[in-house]
Amino acid sequence: MTNYKNYFGFSKEPFAQDIRIEDLYPLPGMEALLDRFLFAVKLSAAAVITGDVGSGKSTSLRYACSKLHPSEFKIIPVIANSGTVLEMYRQIVLSLATEIKANSITKVTKVIRSLILEIAARKEKPVLVIDEAHLARLEVFAQIHVLSQFEFDSKPVMPVIFSGQRHLIDKLLYHTSRPLASRVVGKTHMEGLKLKDMTGYINHHLEIAGVKDRLFSDEAVLAIHQGSGGLLRRANALARGSMVAAAKEECSLVTAEHARLAATELLDS
Numbered sequence: 284m285t286n287y288k289n290y291f292g293f294s295k296e297p298f299a300q301d302i303r304i305e306d307l308y309p310l311p312g313m314e315a316l317l318d319r320f321l322f323a324v325k326l327s328a329a330a331v332i333t334g335d336v337g338s339g340k341s342t343s344l345r346y347a348c349s350k351l352h353p354s355e356f357k358i359i360p361v362i363a364n365s366g367t368v369l370e371m372y373r374q375i376v377l378s379l380a381t382e383i384k385a386n387s388i389t390k391v392t393k394v395i396r397s398l399i400l401e402i403a404a405r406k407e408k409p410v411l412v413i414d415e416a417h418l419a420r421l422e423v424f425a426q427i428h429v430l431s432q433f434e435f436d437s438k439p440v441m442p443v444i445f446s447g448q449r450h451l452i453d454k455l456l457y458h459t460s461r462p463l464a465s466r467v468v469g470k471t472h473m474e475g476l477k478l479k480d481m482t483g484y485i486n487h488h489l490e491i492a493g494v495k496d497r498l499f500s501d502e503a504v505l506a507i508h509q510g511s512g513g514l515l516r517r518a519n520a521l522a523r524g525s526m527v528a529a530a531k532e533e534c535s536l537v538t539a540e541h542a543r544l545a546a547t548e549l550l551d552s
Contacts, residue, residue, distance in 0.1 A: 327408070376395060488519075500536055
């Protein structure tokens with residue numbers, strides 16, 4: 284494909300996933316999410332973040348986690364899947380830089396609880412962050428509660444942050460998950476961007492990639508917004524594809540037609 288990066292004069296890849304925390308666009312709802320996140324962490328409770336695919340959940344979660352000082356908090360990141368409780372526990376153990384060969388849930392649970400208490404003894408607070416949590420089996424939600432409570436449920440030690448698609452809520456409300464759900468003190472749903480925010484989002488990403496000139500026509504931004512439904516991941520793909528199409532035609536301004544051409548390359552167009 285045409286090298287749009289050179290054609291438009293970018294100093295680095297625009298709309299990249301590995302964007303620095305300080306370069307993140309201030310998404311609507313991000314500060315409210317941060318408030319709920321920090322409140323849950325302070326109480327050693329739980330918080331829930333939901334949103335459609337590509338709505339900015341993981342990005343907002345990364346932003347929130349960056350506010351926890353590493354000398355005071357130990358973030359335990361895991362990515363849920365449809366595996367067993369034991370597989371989830373193994374991920375937690377690996378995130379704690381420990382290896383275990385036991386195949387017994389009881390033994391692994393004991394190891395994890397011991398590691399959590401060791402972290403707490405160092406005057407750090409462990410924070411379990413589960414991304415893609417909607418993929419987890421129901422029995423996982425029933426067991427996670429066991430990890431985070433001590434002294435007959437009177438001493439919460441580890442806050443738990445869940446992030447996933449909307450049906451994550453249904454799994455948390457299932458009767459076997461209720462003990463864990465009762466610990467939730469805040470929930471945030473990430474919405475797609477409105478048109479005015481999409482304009483700001485696109486211009487922001489162009490600027491941090493080294494281009495301050497206007498590259499997208501208003502009609503192109505509208506087409507990207509409509510084609511993405513305001514969802515960031517799809518908007519990124521459409522914006523990049525639009526620039527490829529514009530560079531191929533040697534156009535200095537990205538038009539709505541370029542955005543429509545970009546949409547034909549995506550699987551869910």
